[in-house]
Amino acid sequence: MDKVKILFLTSDPSDSARLRLGQELRDIRENLQLSKQRDKFLLESRESVRPKDITQAIFDIEPHIVHFSGHGMSAGELCFEDILGKTQPVQPNALANLFELVAKQVGCVILNACYSEIQAKAIVKHIPFVVGMNQAIGDRAAITFASGFYKALGAGRSFEDAYKFARVEIQLEGISEDLTPVLHKQEDSIDIEDKLNRAKYVMILSTTVDEVNKPLVEAIVAHLRQISGDTSLTLQRIEAGSLKLFLEGSDDGFKRLEELFKTEELVEVMEITIQDIKLEQEKPSVSRDLAQQILIEWKSRLATDIPEQSPETCDSIAYWLLGKDPSGFDDLTLAQRRIAEQAMDYRYRILRQRYLGISPEQAYRQLIQRLSSLVLIRNKIRTWIALSHDRKRTVTDVLQEVIQELLQSDAYMQQRIRWITECTNNSRLRNSLLLASIEEYCLRPIRNQPLLVYRFVNYLSRSQKEGITSVSAEAFTQLVSEEVIPNDPDDASTIINLINAQVIAYQNVQDGEEVPEFFTTVQRQFEAYLIENVDPQAAEWLRLYLQGRSQESIAQVLGKSVKEVYRLREKVNYHAIRVFTSQSQPEPVISLESFLIPSG
Numbered sequence: 001m002d003k004v005k006i007l008f009l010t011s012d013p014s015d016s017a018r019l020r021l022g023q024e025l026r027d028i029r030e031n032l033q034l035s036k037q038r039d040k041f042l043l044e045s046r047e048s049v050r051p052k053d054i055t056q057a058i059f060d061i062e063p064h065i066v067h068f069s070g071h072g073m074s075a076g077e078l079c080f081e082d083i084l085g086k087t088q089p090v091q092p093n094a095l096a097n098l099f100e101l102v103a104k105q106v107g108c109v110i111l112n113a114c115y116s117e118i119q120a121k122a123i124v125k126h127i128p129f130v131v132g133m134n135q136a137i138g139d140r141a142a143i144t145f146a147s148g149f150y151k152a153l154g155a156g157r158s159f160e161d162a163y164k165f166a167r168v169e170i171q172l173e174g175i176s177e178d179l180t181p182v183l184h185k186q187e188d189s190i191d192i193e194d195k196l197n198r199a200k201y202v203m204i205l206s207t208t209v210d211e212v213n214k215p216l217v218e219a220i221v222a223h224l225r226q227i228s229g230d231t232s233l234t235l236q237r238i239e240a241g242s243l244k245l246f247l248e249g250s251d252d253g254f255k256r257l258e259e260l261f262k263t264e265e266l267v268e269v270m271e272i273t274i275q276d277i278k279l280e281q282e283k284p285s286v287s288r289d290l291a292q293q294i295l296i297e298w299k300s301r302l303a304t305d306i307p308e309q310s311p312e313t314c315d316s317i318a319y320w321l322l323g324k325d326p327s328g329f330d331d332l333t334l335a336q337r338r339i340a341e342q343a344m345d346y347r348y349r350i351l352r353q354r355y356l357g358i359s360p361e362q363a364y365r366q367l368i369q370r371l372s373s374l375v376l377i378r379n380k381i382r383t384w385i386a387l388s389h390d391r392k393r394t395v396t397d398v399l400q401e402v403i404q405e406l407l408q409s410d411a412y413m414q415q416r417i418r419w420i421t422e423c424t425n426n427s428r429l430r431n432s433l434l435l436a437s438i439e440e441y442c443l444r445p446i447r448n449q450p451l452l453v454y455r456f457v458n459y460l461s462r463s464q465k466e467g468i469t470s471v472s473a474e475a476f477t478q479l480v481s482e483e484v485i486p487n488d489p490d491d492a493s494t495i496i497n498l499i500n501a502q503v504i505a506y507q508n509v510q511d512g513e514e515v516p517e518f519f520t521t522v523q524r525q526f527e528a529y530l531i532e533n534v535d536p537q538a539a540e541w542l543r544l545y546l547q548g549r550s551q552e553s554i555a556q557v558l559g560k561s562v563k564e565v566y567r568l569r570e571k572v573n574y575h576a577i578r579v580f581t582s583q584s585q586p587e588p589v590i591s592l593e594s595f596l597i598p599s600g
Contacts, residue, residue, distance in 0.1 A: 006150075007063035008045040009054065011070040011080045013087040017540065017557040020139050021047070021069050024112070027147040028067075035154025051080050051090055058102055066099075067110040069142065072133070076118030078111065096122035103127060108159045110149065112142050117182050124184040129159040134182050134345060138553045141177035144170050160185070164304060179349055183304065200236070201254055203245045207272050220245070220269050227260065228253040294341065295322055305352070316424035320433050321348060324419045351436035360431045367435045371442055372399050377452050384460070402452070402459045403438065410455070413441060526576070534571055541568045 008028065010021040025045055032041050046057045058066070071079035077089035096119075099106060103126040111119050111132045120132025131149075133142075148169025152162035163183045170178040203224075217235065225233045230253025236246040260266035267273070295318055302314035309317075321344045354370065355363045372378060372395050381395045407413055420433045442452040523546070530539040537558055544554045555565045 003042040004040055004065065005061055005063045006041060006043045006065045006067060007057055007061045008043060009049045009057065009066065009068045009070075010045070010047050011049045011068075011078075013071065013079055013081050014085045015087055016071050016079060018559045019070065020143060020556075024069055024143045024146050027143060028150045031147055031151040032154050035151065037154055037156050041154065048081055048085070050082065051088060051094075054080075054095075055098065058098075058106075062105060064106060065108045065110070066106055067112065067146070068116075069112040069146070072111070072113035072115045072119075074115050076115060078113055078116060078119060092119045092122040095119055096125065099123050100126040110146070112137075112146055117184075120182070120184050124186055128186045129163075130184045131163060131181055132184065133180050134342075135180055136547055136549075137177055137180045138175070138549070139556050140173070140553075141170055141175045141180065144173050144175060145181050160304070164307075167305075176353070179305070179352065182301070185300070200246070200248045203247060203257075205245070205269070205272050217245070220272070221247070223269055224257065225253075227266070228256045230254075230256070291322060294344075295319070298322070298344075306356070309357070313424075313426070313429055316426070316429060317348070317351070317433070320420060320423045324415075324422070347436060347440050350439050351432060354439070355432040355435045357432075360428065363432060363435050367403075367439055368396055368399060370439060371403075371452060372396055374443075374450060374452065376450065377456060380453065380456060398456075402456050403442075405459045406438070406442075406455050409458075413438070416441075530572065530575065534575060535568070538568050538571055538575075541565065542572055545569075 006028075008025055010025070012019050012021055029043055032038060032043055035041075044057075044061045044063070046053060049057070068078060071087070073079065073089060076092045078095065079087045080090055082088040099109065106127055108129040109120070109123055109127050109131070111117075111123075111130070114133055114136040117132035117134040120130040124130040137145075145166045148166035149162045151169075152165035153159075157165065160183065163181070167178045167181060170181075217238065221233065221235050224247070225231055228249070230249040233247060233249035233253055236248050238245060257266065298318040298321055299314060302309070302317055303311070306314065354366045358366075377399075378395055381398045385393055385395075385398065407417070416437045417434065420430050420437070423433065424430055442450065442455070444451045446454060523542075527539040527542060530536075530542065537560075540558060541554055544557060549557070551562055551565050551569070555562045558565065558568075560568075
């Protein structure tokens, strides 16, 4: 009996944070050995893999499944090792070209590395099933996913089912990264360039529908294929009156027919005189094609992610994510389009994690709790309450009034409300979509502060209330403080870093503004300062913290105890005050400590 051969590749360069790749391999091997179909699988591993080792391993093992575990970069490169054991990135197109050569042999590829979805999208053009990570993934979540995937595979499940079980395994472990692994299937891949090179056109013949039959029409189309050289030419529909054949084929085929008609070399077809032919090129709109592709991909993903929801609900969510006017995709560059897609994914995460499938009352409480835990707005509201006549009011009371004022006066939110009513008639789903829209909108960074801060100022102005003093916009203190603080500050699942580059870039694409450069400049300057004057691991801590990692997760990545990581955090706080606050004094009312990384 032929066995399913699995090639497990690992790479952990010495200049990167350590990963528990050995634990991942042990768990996979154990799950396969304990499975009821253990005799059907053969697991082979290669460690400390260099780029040149990949092809040799594939030649030696001839695997059906290729699994890579290691590091990935935000631009999509996978990190292998060079001859000295340092990082050597490999571009997505390089691996895609390799898998194209072994497409007849390999049926599934697992890329268990941060940001590997970019690689997955390139590889799926050649391999039926590819799993990649759409953002950074923690060590524990990565190991749990791999373990769950092969446990299900050993139980006789399909690749797609194994992927679903693996994501559920992450949920069962209480890890909030179950949406990070993304499955790409070959039938979901749409070659946009091929679609853009096709033309739709109509040919009008001097005959009627009553005078032709189906065999004759088929013969006409076959004749047009022959003289145009376009074997892909197809008949879309027929309209009465003068016979109108609506055709779709290649751009080159259309141009050939058009040229023959203009030079009068094409005056009849199948003995039917062509007296009045009007060829109308009807190329599909780029934006409609892109929007349709994105819609199809989201419907497929939603069917996988939330199988408990009805198809109608999944369709409504997909349309809500796409937006009312997809024509804007036409003007986006490839990079901007990727940002827009990441922003859609960000909105979906908000909906899925907090609002979908729960009661309206509970969902509303979660929205209020989420927004009221925002450090900057919470301190502003508390300060205003302290200086106002009515000191019995709470942050929640004021925040609810701000949200009501937002819904009644903000043109964007009113537009979103109208769109939500067009997407679905289900009142419960409408409520969930609205609350997710409110959270995403309130947390958008505008001039480096969450939009909710400006809505609160508007609320005060409209209410003719005073007592709030503007807060310093000093670069670094905002950089390390503008985040949502959860009930448990060390729970990375509930942290949204407001300097998330994807969200900032998305907002600027929407508003036509340039991405502020001083944020990244300040971050790089401070990282360089930490490396030179403090500890390289302090700079690594800062980078991981700004990604939304918990202290426990950072400790695992850095190979330190949680206590040591907390000491690193205090060092960063100290040097943040020492280096940056000396450059500009913050204004009174709000203390500097309210901007710093929470110590709890």
